[in-house]
Amino acid sequence: MHGTIESEKAARQRAAREEAYATPLAQFHPGAPRHFRDDTLWPWFERLRKEEPVHYCTNAPIEPYWSVTKYNDIMHVDTNHGVFSSDSTLGGISIRDAPQGYDWPSFIAMDQPRHAEQRKTVSPMFTPTHLDELAILIRQRTGKVLDALPRNETFNFVDRVSIELTTQMLATLFDFPFDERRKLTRWSDVATALPKSMIVESEEQRRDELSQCATFFTKLWNERVNSEPRNDLISMMAHNDATRHMTHDNLIGNIILLIVGGNDTTRNTMSGSVLALNENPDQFAKLRANPALIDTMVPEVIRWQTPLAHMRRTALADTELGGKTIKKGDRVVMWYVSGNRDEEAIENPNDFIIDRARPRTHLSFGFGIHRCVGMRLAELQLRIVWEEMLKRFERIEVVGEPKRVYSSFVKGYESLPVRVS
Template identity: 85%
Template sequence: MNIQTAVSSDRAELQRLARQEAYATPLADFHPGAPRLFRDDTLWPWFERLRKEAPVHYCTNSPIEPYWSVTRYNDIMHVDTNHGIFSSDASLGGISIRDMPPGYDWPSFIAMDQPKHADQRKTVSPMFTPTHLDELAILIRQRSAKVLDSLPRNETFDFVDRVSIELTTQMLATLFDFPFEQRRKLTRWSDVSTALPKSGVVDSPEQRRQEMDECKACFANLWNERVNSEPRNDLISMMAHSEATRHMDPDNLMGNILLLIVGGNDTTRNTMSGSVLALNEHPGEYQKLRDNPALIESMVPEVIRWQTPLAHMRRTALVDTELGGRTIKKGDRVVMWYVSGNRDEDVIERPNEFIIDRARPRTHLSFGFGIHRCVGMRLAELQLKIVWQEMLKRFDRIEVVGPPKRVYSSFVRGIESLPVRIPA
């Protein structure tokens, strides 16, 4: 039995046991936001059952406050596009199922309602115009070529570290005009900012505070430097010279910085790693891609659906409202499970299959909808597209040679490490 067959066999047994547990557990005891389900990749039968039997489900069986789970595609769209009913505001709890610990509730434009949201979002949106993306594409291609050419042959290495983190962190450093030689700090701060206590990312609340304070001080220095200089074409300078953002207090600045770091790092990094994993788990699709590299155009949105790098977004009900026959009370936390909506059989044909030449691959929820739709989504797609164009030029295949280590989180659906080998 080869490594891939063994991994596949173990995965099938794990999924069988997960299905057994999900269908034996009373719905009243469901806690679909349990991080272990995401770390073990055993979430699927739990959400399948919710979509069938309780698509708007109230969880009272969790170590956090009770929450509603919205699991069907169209219901999620309803919540995501009705910001007058469902709030993202940090003061009400923000965008994650778990409230941020006291002292970390830094407001960012994704955790704001109108009109402040639009004013702050508009400040950074010029970074992601088609003209600027065309310029960035040249840089992305040069860097992708350099990183890929440095990879060893016939030797196991971690794809996450050598490729996914390296390429996304180089891009983040460019977007912020951050000191390039210190760029791995951005990856670290992203991981620390979203880490749960049991994730192993930080050892204590004190360590977390120390590292986040370091991040805050670093960007405060960069801000002071840019605000006193001529405007430049980087995200910090854009915010420092815009009327909507130049008077932000330090917490608001930190919130927006972390939003842009996590948005630019976690999503692209984890989808890049997830694409290699998905193609190895579906060798027929990998062969299809090698035979016709033009399929990268549809493969990229399909893998973004398949991976769903941010598993959920949370809202808080501003008024009493009804959804799916259930009454949601003012003040209730409402969790939109993008990871479940992306597998909704009523909207997406054969959603549990990875199909790189789907007729409508952009039918997915991974970037959100409404006013909070991901501002950098075209850049994320561009990075994935270019890295795969360059990989197909160089390698017949990249083999996954062991199981992925997944992030302990029900918010970031990430991959910490992925052992691979490039045959000579």
């Protein structure tokens, strides 16, 4: 990266550190989206891990919430489903309750036994045998996208590579009309957008666009439910007893879950991998010298990026965690992005090291019953894109500041200017 970008980043991080350590803990709002947009979240979570790893925030424009910031405490919450609920009727999986009218139930926002019943319907998509078949298609498409990139001129990697490849994959998984696939990207962005993100101009616009999404997928559902079973996610749900008779809201909830899960996480880690290797040129040199290190680089970049910064639960009973009493009904936020930088669980967690001994020690996919159903597909896509980029490009240079998403849920990028040679 250019020296000016590096020096500006260093100055921003110094200022953030001073602010985080000067602010009383009682005034902390670690979920403030500005920290994530500006990439200044790190000292806030570092201080919480050191001084108050289970922290109660009352200083936010949303309802008070608990922040759980250390790896083992997050694991405790994520695997203790009897005490910590994901249910959409209690608030769901995000720090902010879904706006009224958008609290569509999906299997990630359900407790047992309904969660497992619905999740099982789509899991055949991600079996090793099917992934082997998808790998051939992913490699063909990746080569085509990379070969079409301009050489020695600046372009937006997020749009030209990350979004394009993940959206092509999503269209395949849904058997969605391929020439209309960018609708999936837009609906994913709209579904997770905060009011100040400028992705939508009003709640009315969000309602209209998600209503179009619901209409489009209802049409696809009706076609699939009335035809022979096929190997796509909609058909799998349409022909399984656990999901065939879902309410309309449940159907749309699951569709949006699968869109966001298949779009945001992979696309933002793909972009993040380019940024990480630019910020750590020694690691890029290591990868160049030994491309087999892609196998350990992929889980390392998933940890380093943490594409979904948190998941939220709601306490079903009074309980104790980290010496604090959490009351029934309290919202509890597991900061995966902080647990992935916990010095007590991961050695040198702030460093990007592509040949870590245990690179899969991370929280980015969650744990327990809600562990990401598509995690192996995400890893496969990342592995292939890097195998193909190393074949084609001597260098993938970041030539400007990334523009990050205004969100403390989706940790990602709107743009990343790069040049390839």
